[in-house]
Amino acid sequence: MQSFLDGLVDPQGWLDSWGHKDTAYCGEYKNYGPGSSTNQKVNWPHYHAITDPKTAKFFMVAHFISGHNWLPKTGVPFTPGFENRPVLLN
Secondary structure, rough: OOOEEEOOOOOOOOOOOOOEEEEEEEEEEEOOOOOOOOOOOOOOEEEEEEOOOOHHHHHOOHHHHHHHHHHHHHOOOOOOOOOOOOOOOO
């Protein structure tokens, strides 16, 4: 989500490493860079090129894993929500 994907990224973007492509939710939102095109991505039932920010917010660190509660203690840098925007949890 909002990540730079270099040209070394396979154009299909995803691998079915665990054999769950028919049930796993795979999504992308506003990635950029030479490997970010969604034109050749996998054609799986649960792959989504997310375009609606209202949908994307549910997969942000603050919402999806409540990262704002525990990630600061790890020292790992993170962005809790959309780049350069405040996080609204409701």
